[in-house]
Amino acid sequence: MKDSKKNKESIQLKVAKAAFARKYKKPNPGPVYSWPMGVWFSIFFIVPILIIVAYSFCKKDNFGGIQWSFTLDAYKAIFSKVTTINPVTGETVTKFVYLPLLWRTLWTTVVATFLSIAIALPCGYAMARSKRQTLFLVLIIIPFLTNSLIRIYAWKTILGTEGPLNQFCGFFAKLYFLITQNPDGEFHAIQFIGTNTAIILVNIYMYLPYAILPVFTAVDRFDFTLLEAARDLGATKPVAMFKVLLPGIKSGIVSALIFTFIPIFGNYTVPLLVGSKDTRMLGQTIYEAATTSRNLPLASSFSVILTLVSMIAILYMLTSEKKEASLKKMKSE
Numbered sequence: 492m493k494d495s496k497k498n499k500e501s502i503q504l505k506v507a508k509a510a511f512a513r514k515y516k517k518p519n520p521g522p523v524y525s526w527p528m529g530v531w532f533s534i535f536f537i538v539p540i541l542i543i544v545a546y547s548f549c550k551k552d553n554f555g556g557i558q559w560s561f562t563l564d565a566y567k568a569i570f571s572k573v574t575t576i577n578p579v580t581g582e583t584v585t586k587f588v589y590l591p592l593l594w595r596t597l598w599t600t601v602v603a604t605f606l607s608i609a610i611a612l613p614c615g616y617a618m619a620r621s622k623r624q625t626l627f628l629v630l631i632i633i634p635f636l637t638n639s640l641i642r643i644y645a646w647k648t649i650l651g652t653e654g655p656l657n658q659f660c661g662f663f664a665k666l667y668f669l670i671t672q673n674p675d676g677e678f679h680a681i682q683f684i685g686t687n688t689a690i691i692l693v694n695i696y697m698y699l700p701y702a703i704l705p706v707f708t709a710v711d712r713f714d715f716t717l718l719e720a721a722r723d724l725g726a727t728k729p730v731a732m733f734k735v736l737l738p739g740i741k742s743g744i745v746s747a748l749i750f751t752f753i754p755i756f757g758n759y760t761v762p763l764l765v766g767s768k769d770t771r772m773l774g775q776t777i778y779e780a781a782t783t784s785r786n787l788p789l790a791s792s793f794s795v796i797l798t799l800v801s802m803i804a805i806l807y808m809l810t811s812e813k814k815e816a817s818l819k820k821m822k823s824e
Contacts, residue, residue: 569792572586573585589776599694601752603751604755615704701747709743757774
């Protein structure tokens with residue numbers, strides 16, 4: 492009898508719990524809301540990438556289109572060589588066509604990214620410790636209100652042979668000639684346009700806010716009592732900065748690296764407007780292959796390389812953030 496009562500009570504309890512759960516169950520409309528974004532993301536992001544990947548394994552036809560036959564010719568062309576004959580010495584020279592361009596693009600991007608981070612770290616720290624954070628944020632965001640082409644052309648004027656930078660150098664050159672009593676000294680304008688230095692300088696200006704804002708956010712969330720504790724334990728200020736502050740804002744530094752490295756690596760307008768034929772970069776090659784030479788497989792293969800580099804950088808950022816979150820959770824436990 493007791494067992495039957497327990498069974499009945501348990502059955503009644505189960506029914507009551509199910510009714511209560513059904514009555515007070517909150518609907519979860521999240522999946523329904525995510526469908527439009529998922530469809531949009533698939534159509535305008537994933538599908539174009541898949542088309543580019545498919546094009547990279549196709550053949551180029553004689554009319555600027557593609558032939559739907561699997562081949563690795565586009566990727567082999569990246570490592571292709573060309574043989575030229577020196578008209579003066581008659582010497583035969585064999586060199587790679589695209590590998591120097593890839594190396595130049597990577598080197599320029601790494602230097603510009605490193606200098607951007609080097610500038611962003613003290614700027615982000617000063618902003619986070621300042622009482623006028625809003626003012627500094629507005630000053631950083633203001634350049635984004637101007638078209639990027641206008642900003643690049645402004646730098647083209649500054650770096651020109653008759654621009655303010657050359658006038659500044661000419662003033663000091665004249666001053667040097669007066670001090671050294673050299674009346675015949677003549678200043679020749681420095682050619683800044685068309686050099687890697689100009690490309691690096693303008694890229695730093697264009698993407699420096701992308702480096703400052705993540706660093707500022709990370710420093711603003713940092714617990715500065717850790718620095719005080721490190722100083723109390725005998726660490727000097729530089730040691731405390733390098734061993735406590737920098738590891739504590741690692742997520743902001745990694746985000747700044749990605750937000751500057753990826754756009755600089757595939758940039759097209761900056762090397763086109765302030766560079767020359769000797770400073771061509773990957774973005775220009777992709778554009779010229781897709782429009783001028785109508786070699787869509789080659790342009791797609793370069794685009795695939797650019798996409799893979801970007802994906803590796805993003806995955807590294809996500810994994811580093813997960814590791815940092817897990818370490819914080821372990822410390823809190």
